[in-house]
Amino acid sequence: xxxxxxxxxxxxxxxxxxxxxxxxxxxxxxxxxxxxxxxxxxxxxxxxxxxxxxxxxxxxxxxxxxxxxxxxxxxxxxxxxxxxxxxxxxxxxxxxxxxxxxxxxxxxxxxxxxxxxxxxxxxxxxxxxxxxxxxxxxxxxxxxxxxxxxxxxxxxxxxxxxxxxxxxxxxxxxxxxxxxxxxxxxxxxxxxxxxxxxxxxxxxxxxxxxxxxxxxxxxxxxxxxxxxxxxxxxxxxxxxxxxxxxxxxxxxxxxxxx
Amino acid sequence: xxxxxxxxxxxxxxxxxxxxxxxxxxxxxxxxxxxxxxxxxxxxxxxxxxxxxxxxxxxxxxxxxxxxxxxxxxxxxxxxxxxxxxxxxxxxxxxxxxxxxxxxxxxxxxxxxxxxxxxxxxxxxxxxxxxxxxxxxxxxxxxxxxxxxxxxxxxxxxxxxxxxxxxxxxxxxxxxxxxxxxxxxxxxxxxxxxxxxxxxxxxxxxxxxxxxxxxxxxxxxxxxxxxxxxxxxxxxxxxxxxxxxxxxxxxxxxxxxxxxxxxxxxxxxxxxxxxxxxxxxxxxxxxxxxxxxxxxxxxxxxxxxxxxxxxxxxxxxxxxxxxxxxxxxxxxxxxxxxxxxxxxxxxxxxxxx
Numbered sequence: 001x002x003x004x005x006x007x008x009x010x011x012x013x014x015x016x017x018x019x020x021x022x023x024x025x026x027x028x029x030x031x032x033x034x035x036x037x038x039x040x041x042x043x044x045x046x047x048x049x050x051x052x053x054x055x056x057x058x059x060x061x062x063x064x065x066x067x068x069x070x071x072x073x074x075x076x077x078x079x080x081x082x083x084x085x086x087x088x089x090x091x092x093x094x095x096x097x098x099x100x101x102x103x104x105x106x107x108x109x110x111x112x113x114x115x116x117x118x119x120x121x122x123x124x125x126x127x128x129x130x131x132x133x134x135x136x137x138x139x140x141x142x143x144x145x146x147x148x149x150x151x152x153x154x155x156x157x158x159x160x161x162x163x164x165x166x167x168x169x170x171x172x173x174x175x176x177x178x179x180x181x182x183x184x185x186x187x188x189x190x191x192x193x194x195x196x197x198x199x200x201x202x203x204x205x206x207x208x209x210x211x212x213x214x215x216x217x218x219x220x221x222x223x224x225x226x227x228x229x230x231x232x233x234x235x236x237x238x239x240x241x242x243x244x245x246x247x248x249x250x251x252x253x254x255x256x257x258x
Numbered sequence: 259x260x261x262x263x264x265x266x267x268x269x270x271x272x273x274x275x276x277x278x279x280x281x282x283x284x285x286x287x288x289x290x291x292x293x294x295x296x297x298x299x300x301x302x303x304x305x306x307x308x309x310x311x312x313x314x315x316x317x318x319x320x321x322x323x324x325x326x327x328x329x330x331x332x333x334x335x336x337x338x339x340x341x342x343x344x345x346x347x348x349x350x351x352x353x354x355x356x357x358x359x360x361x362x363x364x365x366x367x368x369x370x371x372x373x374x375x376x377x378x379x380x381x382x383x384x385x386x387x388x389x390x391x392x393x394x395x396x397x398x399x400x401x402x403x404x405x406x407x408x409x410x411x412x413x414x415x416x417x418x419x420x421x422x423x424x425x426x427x428x429x430x431x432x433x434x435x436x437x438x439x440x441x442x443x444x445x446x447x448x449x450x451x452x453x454x455x456x457x458x459x460x461x462x463x464x465x466x467x468x469x470x471x472x473x474x475x476x477x478x479x480x481x482x483x484x485x486x487x488x489x490x491x492x493x494x495x496x497x498x499x500x501x502x503x504x505x506x507x508x509x510x511x512x513x514x515x516x517x518x519x520x521x522x523x524x525x526x527x528x529x530x531x532x533x534x535x536x537x538x539x540x541x542x543x544x545x546x547x548x549x550x551x552x553x554x555x556x557x558x559x560x561x562x563x564x565x566x567x568x569x570x571x572x573x574x575x576x577x578x579x580x581x582x583x584x585x586x587x588x589x590x591x592x593x594x595x596x597x598x599x600x601x602x603x604x605x606x607x608x609x610x611x
Contacts, residue, residue, distance in 0.1 A: 053498055058422070085500025095491040099513045109499035112509050158495070165499055 002029040002199045003069045003086075003168040005050060010064035011228075012042070012049050014057065019045045021228035023064075025218060027169075032191060032200045034210035034237065037220030038252070042229030043203045044092075046220070047171050050201065051087035052080040068169070085113070088167035092174040094154035096146035096161070103142040105157055109165035124164055132160035133190050152183025159190065163198070170194065172202040176209065188213050207253060211241050219249045274326050281339070284322065288314035308350075312343045356588070363585030366578045372586070375557075376545035381566065384575040388583050390547040394556040395590070398462045398541065399531050401551060402469035407523055409470075410477030417478070418485040419507055436475040444471040445536030453540070460542045462551030465558070468536035473526045480522025484515040517602035524598030528591045534560040559587045 005027040012020045020042035027033045035043040048054040049062050052073060066073040073083050096105045106125045110116050116124075125142075129135040134156040138149070146157050155175060162170060172191075176184040191200060191213045204210050210217050218234035233246050244250050292311025301307060319339045323332035371387040379386035413433070417426055448468040452458050488511050496506040512519070537543075542555040543565055563583045570576035 051498065053494065056494060056497055081500055081502050083500075084498055088500075089494075089498035091491060091495065091498075093491060095489070095495045097492060097495070097510055097514070099510075099516075108496070108509075109501065112496070112499070112501040112505050161495075161499065 002197065004029045005169065005199065005201075006065075006067035007050075008065045008067075010046070010049060010062065010066065012045050012054055012063075013059070013061040014045075015059035018228040020049075020220075021230055023231045025231060025234050027199060027201060028216070029199045030195055030197075031215040032195050032202060032213050033234075034214035034217045035201070035203045035220060036205070036207060036210050036217060036252075037229070037232075038222070039205075040225070040229070041220040041222045043220050044173050045229075047173055047201060047203050048089075050169070050171055051089055052083045053089060055080070085109075085165055086167055087169040087171060088162040088165060089171045090155070090159050090162050090173065090175050093178055094151055094158050096149075096154050096157050098145065098147050100146060101143045102138050102146045102149070102157060105146040106160050106164050109161060113165070128160040128164035131163050131194070132156045133186060133193075134160055150183075152179045152186060155179060155183065155187060156190065159187070159194075163194070167198065169199040169201065172200065174203050174205060177205060184209070207241075211237060217241070219244070219246075219252065221248055221252070273328065273331075276323060276326050276335075280322070281319070281342075284318050285315055288312075288318055312347065315339060315343060359581065359585050359588055362578070362581035363583075365582065366575075367582040367585055371579075371582055375547045377547065379545075381569040381576045382574065384578075386575075386579065388559065388562055388579075388586055390544065391557040391559045391562040391583065392586070393547065393549055394462060394541065394544075394551075394558040395531060395560075395587075397549075397551040398466045398469060398537070398556070398558055399527060401463060401466035402473055402530060403523070403527055405466065406470040406473040406477055406526070410474045410523075410526075411481055411519070413474070413478045414481035414485060415507060415512075417482055419503070419511070433475045433478045436471070437479065439471065439475075440535075441468070441472055441533050442535040442539070444468045445539040447471070448536065449539050459553065460540060460555055461553055462541055462548075462556040462558075465537045465541035465556070466551070468540055469530045469533060472533065472536075473530050476526040476529060477523055480525065481515075481519050484518035484522065485511060487518070488514045513605075517604075517606040520601045520605065521598045524594050524601075528594050531591055531594075532560050532587060534564050537561045538564070559583055559590070563587065 007026070008024045010020070010023045011018060023046060035047065037043050045054060048057075050066060050073075054060045054062055062074060064074070068083075068086065072078070096102075097108060100108060103122075103125055104111070106128050107116075107121050110121065110124060126135060126139075129138065134153060137153060138157075146154065149157060155178070159175070176187055179187065188209065191202065194200060195215075202210075202213065214237045216234060217237040217240040219232045219240065220229050221232045222229040232248055233240070233244065235244070239245075240249060241253060244253070250256075289311045291314050292307050295301075295310055296304075296307035301310075316336060316339050320332050320336045323335040327335075366384075370385075372392070373389050374385075374387035375390035376386040377390075413429065417429060420426075421429065445468045448464055448471070452464050452467060453460065458464065492510055492514060493506055496510045497503065501509070537558045538561055541558060541561065543561045544555040544557045548554050548556045563580050566576045566580035566583065570580060
């Protein structure tokens with residue numbers, strides 16, 4: 001289950017444009033790590049390199065190492081499809097499959113990866129929906145399309161879909177930015193429960209959210225527009241928000257930016 | 259405020275408006291005026307009356323609106339009325355075509371007509387029917403569809419999901435060129451290649467080869483557009499679940515756009531159903547029933563229409579049969595379109611709660 005991520009010397013490109021440069025960090029298992037930083041500093045790009053989704057973008061290219069419990073994700077013998085099964089992802093905008101029902105959405109990852117027995121499948125679907133705190137709201141309408149749910153419910157449906165394949169790590173790319181405060185709270189509570197089982201990395205623009213949900217926080221910044229983003233520091237969340245070791249972090253957090 | 263000086267503010271939000279329904283009144287008035295002027299000036303052609311009425315409609319709308327509501331509203335109303343007039347002008351020929359075909363075609367259009375061939379009926383005699391032509395059309399179009407749909411779909415999937423660089427550009431270019439190939443050229447190509455060089459006989463299959471040349475680019479184009487409409491987020495969501503790319507395409511991308519793809523395929527089918535030139539060159543036509551599309555000459559509906567009309571001198575039994583066959587062809591295409599719309603609606607992603 002939950003695995004440690006060890007990144008060293010990671011640089012990512014879009015074509016010839018260097019988006020992030022020389023990032024090294026360690027993400028502990030069964031913990032929540034938050035990425036904060038201004039827009040365009042490469043948080044999402046870095047997140048996407050952790051499950052080899054970066055290379056899906058045309059021109060996307062990565063140098064450096066990402067170790068998942070001693071296994072380098074960018075070694076030549078590694079199958080990116082297998083990596084993505086191990087490292088799941090939740091996106092900024094809820095994106096349930098529009099042709100599928102709620103049930104099929106949750107079962108999608110398993111079904112599209114191989115055949116499962118029906119009883120086994122419904123068990124996993126129920127477990128995942130309960131894990132995403134959505135079961136009570138949708139148990140009577142599992143056969144209705146997933147796109148009929150509210151935004152917050154859709155996002156929890158996407159989380160259920162991601163945890164149904166039992167990944168070791170869960171990446172979340174601003175999962176609450178399209179949601180109202182109540183749905184946000186529901187998802188933050190959920191993150192607190194999920195960290196018992198998964199390693200969680202979350203990108204957020206909401207500093208209070210980072211402070212509320214994460215154990216460790218990483219601050220990213222870029223020198224100027226067009227320059228690659230860099231990791232400024234990573235530390236215990238408490239320290240980052242009370243007594244960061246770099247001046248830029250303090251400026252960003254306290255709003256004295258630039 | 260500095261721009262208060264440049265744009266005068268209206269004193270009140272209320273302005274004078276033309277009464278509701280005045281557009282209908284003006285339309286009626288201009289039709290009456292148009293016919294009146296046409297009658298007085300002795301214009302023999304009713305089309306001229308109609309054009310006159312359309313012109314009057316636009317002019318009267320402008321004058322009335324300018325007098326009552328002001329110039330900006332008048333321009334707005336003119337734009338609206340021009341759109342309405344062009345819409346009516348576009349619909350009139352379509353409606354009239356349908357009306358004429360039904361009126362003339364209904365004369366001999368019955369069960370007997372649909373169930374018999376022209377086997378022992380001379381072109382000048384009454385009787386006979388289009389059974390052999392329906393079979394021919396169904397088989398030729400069916401074979402062409404079976405050949406073109408997989409090719410077209412796979413090409414479109416390649417272009418949208420995999421195609422990068424030169425090869426994709428070349429394929430797109432040739433698809434565009436093929437879209438513009440006249441049907442007679444497609445027919446001549448198959449004639450020279452399949453029949454003259456490879457030495458096969460005239461047959462329904464030769465015809466469907468030419469038809470699929472016409473069909474493939476249409477399918478590629480429409481499928482490509484539909485696949486491009488699928489949001490990238492869905493592909494990423496599926497890939498991030500650890501689903502291989504090919505399964506993502508098969509289970510997520512194509513099902514999401516299947517409604518539009520089906521519509522595109524049906525429109526392509528409708529388009530080639532009415533093709534006469536390649537069938538004339540490659541299938542030859544036949545007044546007897548030939549159910550084997552791979553051997554011997556066959557009939558087909560558009561070819562039947564052409565031949566009946568060509569042998570009719572504008573009246574008599576053959577002339578009536580040509581119109582009835584046209585009615586059958588239009589009905590066939592219309593049914594296909596309805597089926598396509600049904601499938602599109604049934605398969606479209608649901609948004610209901």
